[in-house]
Amino acid sequence: MSFAVVVxxxxxxxxxxxxxxxxxxxxxxxxxxxxxxxxxxxAGLWLMLDAEFLAITLVLVYVGAVxxxxxxxxxxxxxxxxxxRDGFWDYLPLAGFVATMLAVEMGIVLGSRNxxxxxxxxxxxxxxGYSNTKELGGLLYTQYVYPFELAAVVLLVAIVAAIxxxxxxxxxxxxxxxxxxxKIQRGERVRxxxxxxxxxxxxxx
Amino acid sequence: xxxxxTDLMPLxxxxxxxxxxxxxxxxxxxxxxxxxxxxxxxxxxxxxxxxWLTFSTATGITAYAMHGMFVDDLLSDTLxxxxxxxxxxxxxxxxxxxxxxxxxxxxxxxxxxFATLGMMVMISANHFLTLYMGLELMSLSLYALxxxxxxxxxxxxxxMKYFVLGALASGMLLYGMSMIYGATDSLELPRIALVLQAxxxxxxxxxxxxxxxxxxxxxxxxxxPFHMWVPDVYHGAPTAVTLFIGTATKIAxxxxxxxxxxxxxxxxxxxxxxxxxxxxVLSMAVxxxxxxxxxxxxxxxxxxxxxxxxxxxxxxxAADINGYSSAMxxxxxxxxxGLGAFGMIMLLSRxxxxxxxxxxxxxxxxxxxxxxxxxxxxxxxxxxxxxxxGFYAKLAVLQAVVQAGYTWLAVVGxxxxxxxxxxxxxxxxxxxxxxxxxxxxxxxxxxxxMLMSANGLAVLGLGILPQPLMALCTYAMExxx
Numbered sequence: 001m002s003f004a005v006v007v008x009x010x011x012x013x014x015x016x017x018x019x020x021x022x023x024x025x026x027x028x029x030x031x032x033x034x035x036x037x038x039x040x041x042x043a044g045l046w047l048m049l050d051a052e053f054l055a056i057t058l059v060l061v062y063v064g065a066v067x068x069x070x071x072x073x074x075x076x077x078x079x080x081x082x083x084x085r086d087g088f089w090d091y092l093p094l095a096g097f098v099a100t101m102l103a104v105e106m107g108i109v110l111g112s113r114n115x116x117x118x119x120x121x122x123x124x125x126x127x128x129g130y131s132n133t134k135e136l137g138g139l140l141y142t143q144y145v146y147p148f149e150l151a152a153v154v155l156l157v158a159i160v161a162a163i164x165x166x167x168x169x170x171x172x173x174x175x176x177x178x179x180x181x182x183k184i185q186r187g188e189r190v191r192x193x194x195x196x197x198x199x200x201x202x203x204x205x
Numbered sequence: 206x207x208x209x210x211t212d213l214m215p216l217x218x219x220x221x222x223x224x225x226x227x228x229x230x231x232x233x234x235x236x237x238x239x240x241x242x243x244x245x246x247x248x249x250x251x252x253x254x255x256x257w258l259t260f261s262t263a264t265g266i267t268a269y270a271m272h273g274m275f276v277d278d279l280l281s282d283t284l285x286x287x288x289x290x291x292x293x294x295x296x297x298x299x300x301x302x303x304x305x306x307x308x309x310x311x312x313x314x315x316x317x318x319f320a321t322l323g324m325m326v327m328i329s330a331n332h333f334l335t336l337y338m339g340l341e342l343m344s345l346s347l348y349a350l351x352x353x354x355x356x357x358x359x360x361x362x363x364x365m366k367y368f369v370l371g372a373l374a375s376g377m378l379l380y381g382m383s384m385i386y387g388a389t390d391s392l393e394l395p396r397i398a399l400v401l402q403a404x405x406x407x408x409x410x411x412x413x414x415x416x417x418x419x420x421x422x423x424x425x426x427x428x429x430p431f432h433m434w435v436p437d438v439y440h441g442a443p444t445a446v447t448l449f450i451g452t453a454t455k456i457a458x459x460x461x462x463x464x465x466x467x468x469x470x471x472x473x474x475x476x477x478x479x480x481x482x483x484x485x486v487l488s489m490a491v492x493x494x495x496x497x498x499x500x501x502x503x504x505x506x507x508x509x510x511x512x513x514x515x516x517x518x519x520x521x522x523a524a525d526i527n528g529y530s531s532a533m534x535x536x537x538x539x540x541x542x543g544l545g546a547f548g549m550i551m552l553l554s555r556x557x558x559x560x561x562x563x564x565x566x567x568x569x570x571x572x573x574x575x576x577x578x579x580x581x582x583x584x585x586x587x588x589x590x591x592x593x594x595g596f597y598a599k600l601a602v603l604q605a606v607v608q609a610g611y612t613w614l615a616v617v618g619x620x621x622x623x624x625x626x627x628x629x630x631x632x633x634x635x636x637x638x639x640x641x642x643x644x645x646x647x648x649x650x651x652x653x654x655m656l657m658s659a660n661g662l663a664v665l666g667l668g669i670l671p672q673p674l675m676a677l678c679t680y681a682m683e684x685x686x
Contacts, residue, residue: 164353
């Protein structure tokens with residue numbers, strides 16, 4: 001067994017374990033952290049396929065941005081675990097049956113008979129100086145420019161939708177306008193009052 | 206890599222709509238609430254512009270663009286024109302309804318336009334990637350539109366269900382597509398068709414992928430057994446959005462199914478025919494039987510949609526030109542009728558009152574005989590009674606199914622239509638033979654009045670003279686497939 005194979009199985013085993021723990025662990029924070037682990041090992045697998053750009057993007061975008069946001073949300077929400085698991089045992093027989101069937105079918109279809117090395121040969125090795133990033137950029141901006149632009153539009157829709165659904169201008173909310181604050185004149189804050197001095201001398205007796 | 210401007214010409218309507226939408230999005234920031242009608246007019250103008258661009262560039266010659274990701278054929282041109290038309294009518298019907306409920310905002314129009322863009326992309330897709338991107342563009346906009354009424358618990362619930370089930374369906378679809386890619390080594394629909402024509406090869410992987418694709422498509426079309434979201438979403442969403450989901454998206458979903466199953470996977474049609482048979486029978490059963498028990502008009506129409514989508518599948522599973530063109534006729538007939546039926550709910554609603562219960566239609570004839578007559582036409586068309594368009598649509602589909610050798614399916618279809626006629630006719634009975642409980646005057650604006658009348662008369666007129674539209678559907682199919 002070559003070193004690459006050992007590394008592959010190492011990553012694959014961790015990936016499977018982490019993915020399994022994501023759905024079985026009781027604590028949502030732990031689940032999110034296991035998902036981070038799963039992403040890391042998946043990035044490792046991609047790195048072995050010479051897909052450096054994808055691997056690094058996976059870590060940067062998913063681990064760095066998405067999962068951290070996710071952790072924030074999970075920590076801020078008070079998730080009631082017992083309610084989440086309500087009815088688990090009622091659904092288990094049917095769901096377990098369907099899941100087992102599906103897993104067996106997938107095992108048969110995706111086995112080496114249909115996707116073995118003889119049918120889907122391993123890709124040839126890349127020459128030295130091959131840049132995955134450059135290849136990807138070339139494809140993305142030529143052949144796949146249409147879906148790429150559409151993805152940009154989808155992101156724009158996501159922004160519009162998120163702002164529409166969350167921005168709420170309350171009628172009686174109090175907020176400060178710094179521009180107005182800076183322009184303030186002394187006269188608007190301090191009121192000079194002319195009044196006669198009020199000596200206590202005349203009040204006594 | 207050369208870049209030619211002619212490569213962009215077939216995409217002109219899409220490019221125009223995207224630019225117009227971005228322009229409206231920005232312009233809307235500078236408008237006060239009193240000037241919001243400018244956004245509304247610009248939105249309609251953008252749709253009209255798209256219509257003109259699509260119509261003037263329709264050559265009838267199939268053109269591919271963007272490295273074979275985009276196709277511009279007569280089918281896409283016809284469906285797109287119908288789509289603009291549908292969206293524009295939706296907006297006119299919705300205007301007063303939105304205004305009275307504080308939803309007459311730029312976001313609504315922008316999201317509707319983005320969803321329309323997504324549908325156009327789906328209609329013209331020639332590649333699994335573009336199909337998927339168009340679908341996501343449409344779905345994301347729709348999720349947001351359903352949730353637009355933030356203070357309504359029922360709308361939020363509907364949006365959540367729609368979102369979760371929609372995401373699941375997208376996942377299934379992608380998984381199925383990856384399997385097809387694994388088996389054929391291509392994502393481009395015509396190339397997949399060529400590979401399969403030459404050699405079906407590994408049919409096990411293909412069928413495995415096909416199951417996931419069909420399940421995903423069924424979710425999006427809303428056919429049983431993947432229909433659970435339809436009643437909740439139709440009921441929970443603001444009626445303006447229900448109208449949009451119930452009509453415009455069906456045109457796009459039809460194109461989507463046609464592109465994948467017919468243009469891509471025609472060679473394994475015996476496999477998907479079996480799946481469609483099961484789903485069609487189930488949908489017609491679930492839709493027509495569950496609709497009887499509904500007291501909410503929107504929910505009833507939702508179940509009616511499920512049964513109609515089942516009928517649509519009958520046309521598709523005939524798997525020949527005749528079947529496809531009758532299915533296309535069916536979807537157009539359904540969209541036209543659905544526009545009128547959902548539009549009527551908004552027409553009868555007023556400030557603080559939603560006419561979405563079946564009882565609200567009681568004695569409509571005494572309140573306003575003309576609207577009662579129009580709704581009668583819609584109900585007849587949905588039930589498939591002559592002389593409305595719905596009758597001819599059902600007839601064409603049944604003929605295609607019988608010709609394809611599925612006589613028993615046609616019998617089942619007719620039986621379930623008979624059951625379905627019960628609840629449509631119940632509405633007619635309520636309108637004509639009951640006394641009104643609600644005596645408020647019905648005062649729609651002039652444009653809605655005219656459009657609703659035209660809509661109702663179109664349902665009747667196209668039912669009497671269906672040949673031109675049918676000929677158009679057949680011609681579009683013949684030239685494109």
